Amino acid sequence: MRNVKLTVAYDGTNYHGFQEQRGTGLATIQEVMEHCLGRLVGRRVQVIGAGRTDAGVHAHGQVVNFNAAGWPIPVERIPLAINGLLPADVIVTDAREVGEDFHARRSARTKTYLYSIWNNRVPSPFNRLYSSFQPVPLDDGAMSTACVHLMGTHDFKCFQAAGATVKTTVRTLYRVEVIREGSLVRFIFKGDGFLYNMVRIMTGTLLQVGMGKTDPESIKSVLESRRRALAGPTMPPHGLCLEYVEY
Amino acid sequence: MRNVKLTVAYDGTNYHGFQEQRGTGLATIQEVMEHCLGRLVGRRVQVIGAGRTDAGVHAHGQVVNFNAAGWPIPVERIPLAINGLLPADVIVTDAREVGEDFHARRSARTKTYLYSIWNNRVPSPFNRLYSSFQPVPLDDGAMSTACVHLMGTHDFKCFQAAGATVKTTVRTLYRVEVIREGSLVRFIFKGDGFLYNMVRIMTGTLLQVGMGKTDPESIKSVLESRRRALAGPTMPPHGLCLEYVEY
Numbered sequence: 001m002r003n004v005k006l007t008v009a010y011d012g013t014n015y016h017g018f019q020e021q022r023g024t025g026l027a028t029i030q031e032v033m034e035h036c037l038g039r040l041v042g043r044r045v046q047v048i049g050a051g052r053t054d055a056g057v058h059a060h061g062q063v064v065n066f067n068a069a070g071w072p073i074p075v076e077r078i079p080l081a082i083n084g085l086l087p088a089d090v091i092v093t094d095a096r097e098v099g100e101d102f103h104a105r106r107s108a109r110t111k112t113y114l115y116s117i118w119n120n121r122v123p124s125p126f127n128r129l130y131s132s133f134q135p136v137p138l139d140d141g142a143m144s145t146a147c148v149h150l151m152g153t154h155d156f157k158c159f160q161a162a163g164a165t166v167k168t169t170v171r172t173l174y175r176v177e178v179i180r181e182g183s184l185v186r187f188i189f190k191g192d193g194f195l196y197n198m199v200r201i202m203t204g205t206l207l208q209v210g211m212g213k214t215d216p217e218s219i220k221s222v223l224e225s226r227r228r229a230l231a232g233p234t235m236p237p238h239g240l241c242l243e244y245v246e247y
Numbered sequence: 248m249r250n251v252k253l254t255v256a257y258d259g260t261n262y263h264g265f266q267e268q269r270g271t272g273l274a275t276i277q278e279v280m281e282h283c284l285g286r287l288v289g290r291r292v293q294v295i296g297a298g299r300t301d302a303g304v305h306a307h308g309q310v311v312n313f314n315a316a317g318w319p320i321p322v323e324r325i326p327l328a329i330n331g332l333l334p335a336d337v338i339v340t341d342a343r344e345v346g347e348d349f350h351a352r353r354s355a356r357t358k359t360y361l362y363s364i365w366n367n368r369v370p371s372p373f374n375r376l377y378s379s380f381q382p383v384p385l386d387d388g389a390m391s392t393a394c395v396h397l398m399g400t401h402d403f404k405c406f407q408a409a410g411a412t413v414k415t416t417v418r419t420l421y422r423v424e425v426i427r428e429g430s431l432v433r434f435i436f437k438g439d440g441f442l443y444n445m446v447r448i449m450t451g452t453l454l455q456v457g458m459g460k461t462d463p464e465s466i467k468s469v470l471e472s473r474r475r476a477l478a479g480p481t482m483p484p485h486g487l488c489l490e491y492v493e494y
Contacts, residue, residue, distance in 0.1 A: 011372040123330070
């Protein structure tokens with residue numbers, strides 16, 4: 001086995017998420033990558049992705065690994081070769097050889113997600129595919145205070161999509177921050193793992209604080225309640241981006 | 248007559264330019280705006296645009312004016328009303344009432360265009376529609392020097408698309424600058440007017456300087472020659488954006 005790790009950036013607008021959806025006829029990032037890598041390697045290739053991003057979700061730094069055995073191309077030449085076949089909205093930005101035991105999902109130590117809000121009284125035609133539009137002015141200070149309450153190790157069950165089942169809903173967030181660049185408000189979440197829809201629900205909850213509907217301290221009781229109904233709405237997928245995966 | 252001036256931002260990707268193309272069945276910004284304004288005003292509306300952007304060219308600050316006579320809505324409510332009808336890639340960002348003699352094109356004193364280059368060894372899926380990809384490292388200092396030679400009043404005939412006919416090819420550029428934000432290189436051109444394809448050809452010429460194919464001083468002799476063949480290539484439309492029109 002020759003284990004190769006690729007970093008992938010994609011505009012998720014035209015894809016039905018990362019994961020292969022066999023027999024549905026829907027294009028996914030995994031299928032596009034496996035198809036193009038397969039053409040280069042000359043046999044069927046299977047890629048393992050770090051995060052199963054949903055339909056419409058973007059990535060700056062998704063990571064995948066695959067077995068490049070029998071493919072003699074030097075690893076540093078892989079991005080140019082594969083980008084020549086990939087569509088313009090999926091780009092391999094880096095390639096390196098890794099140990100046999102590297103697994104893009106299981107070896108990941110932390111993941112960083114960004115959620116972007118276009119906070120202006122009029123929408124932006126240029127950010128419409130990469131941010132969620134929110135015309136109500138947001139209180140950045142109140143949202144920053146609320147962010148602090150999300151950091152650390154907690155049971156995040158209240159921020160998990162209803163119906164999802166996992167062994168444990170305890171996760172650790174190392175960084176929760178809100179940064180404004182003009183009309184663009186970015187929520188940054190770095191953690192050891194995320195529950196289904198967790199980032200989109202946390203952002204929806206922080207926005208309620210920013211709009212003055214709830215106060216920053218209420219986040220603590222929402223967390224303690226473990227009740228999805230007490231958290232904010234699930235934000236739409238197109239504002240979300242998998243920024244970075246750390247190993 | 249009730250003369251209303253609108254500022255319009257649009258993602259030109261899916262349009263065949265600003266100007267109406269009667270009977271072609273191709274969507275243009277002018278047609279989309281006239282259609283939506285007509286529905287609001289209750290009669291056929293004609294808009295006059297400041298700049299006739301080409302197919303694929305974007306705008307942050309295109310300006311149009313139209314006669315809103317008989318339409319009782321307060322001018323400050325117009326953006327919200329029209330944006331409710333316009334597609335998501337065309338947005339009115341401002342509206343104000345202006346004097347009867349205001350003409351979006353003829354009254355314009357200066358226009359500012361931006362041309363964006365994605366200068367990285369790998370393309371960007373997020374900037375692919377709004378910048379031109381250039382993997383060769385660019386010498387920003389050399390390009391800045393060349394920019395200085397373009398400023399001022401010159402005969403810009405060498406930067407005009409072959410075959411175009413205008414009374415005079417003399418124009419004045421008040422600002423020509425190159426600004427880098429990470430991998431994004433932005434060329435800024437502010438002038439009293441622009442010849443057909445002038446910004447795209449000036450950018451192509453500056454890039455040849457940036458790649459070391461010609462030296463910054465050569466711009467002077469290219470200008471003096473008045474020969475299109477001595478200038479650089481015409482850059483593709485999708486990197487171009489009409490940023491601002493001054494009155």
